[in-house]
Each structure stands twice: as structure tokens, then as C-alpha cells.
Amino acid sequence: xxxxxxxxxxxxxxxxxxxxxSLLNSDGTAEAVQKHxxxxxxxxxxxxxxxxxILGKSAMEVSxxxxxxxxxxxxxDRKVGEAIDIYVxxxxxxxxxxxxxxxxxxxxxxxxxxxxxx
Numbered sequence: 001x002x003x004x005x006x007x008x009x010x011x012x013x014x015x016x017x018x019x020x021x022s023l024l025n026s027d028g029t030a031e032a033v034q035k036h037x038x039x040x041x042x043x044x045x046x047x048x049x050x051x052x053x054i055l056g057k058s059a060m061e062v063s064x065x066x067x068x069x070x071x072x073x074x075x076x077d078r079k080v081g082e083a084i085d086i087y088v089x090x091x092x093x094x095x096x097x098x099x100x101x102x103x104x105x106x107x108x109x110x111x112x113x114x115x116x117x118x
Contacts, residue, residue, distance in 0.1 A: 056076025084096055
């Protein structure tokens, strides 16, 4: 999204706990909250995203990197059994655990991270 996108937001200037004016019926009573389904998101189903599961990080000099070979062990900043970070498009969205599914590695999410909680 660019910084020039205009988004209509409800008027939040009402008293605390009161429904915004945009959610009130013509007689002043609050209308029921509309339930959303997966079909409401159908327009974005084909949008590609990048999902990354970060096991840990390590910093090294280029000279050390060039010396790495098959079977080299690189120490990471996480302990065995510690939760891994799951990113979608470079944004932390969850934490989870590595699992083995048949002969492949997978990730199970154990905690969803809300915006600003990381």
C-alpha cells in the first residue's frame, strides 16, 4: 500500500463504549455486527505471499562463511525446543514448532502474534 491510499474509517469521536455513528440504525440503535466468511476474502486468495520459518540466526564474517562445507555445524541463537518465528512477507505473524510429516519438515503454529505485540 502506498502512503496516499485513502481509507474510510468509522467516526470514533463518540463517548467511550458507544457505537460509532456509522454502526447506528436510523432510530439510533446499534445494528448487529456482520459475520464474515472465507468467501469474503475470495478476491485475495490468489495473491502470492512469502512464508518463512526462522529457526535461528547467526552472524559471521565472509571469510568464515567461505570456509563452511558439507556437514559443518553453525551455532544459532536459539536453544533446542525453543519456539521458531514464522514470518509472512517479512512480518512476524506467529511462533511455532518444527514437526516431521512423513519424510518432510513442517511447522505447527502455537501462538499467533497480533500487530504490535512482537
